[in-house]
Amino acid sequence: MKQGKNPNRRQKESIKQSGLNPDNWLVSKANDDQLLLIHRETGRTRVVYS
Template sequence: MKHGKRPTRNQKKSVIFAGLNPQNWLVFKKEGGQLHLVHRETGQTRVIPE
């Protein structure tokens, strides 16, 4: 699993806009206007626009 960090307030808004619960997702990379997320429990990854 990638080591993620808790999302900031602005990142939480992006996660909510993508239809995800920010309490379940961690940010492990910010790149090119995209957020790379990893799920806290399952380790599943997603890429959403920032």
């Protein structure tokens, strides 16, 4: 699996809107309409649509 990167400002806003804490998530893949997130501690993945 790819290593995640820290989310930028726009991505953090999308993560907050979905009810998640952006400090706990890394961005693995970013498209125009979705973000693939990886949890920093557990490694759980989640897709967020923007």
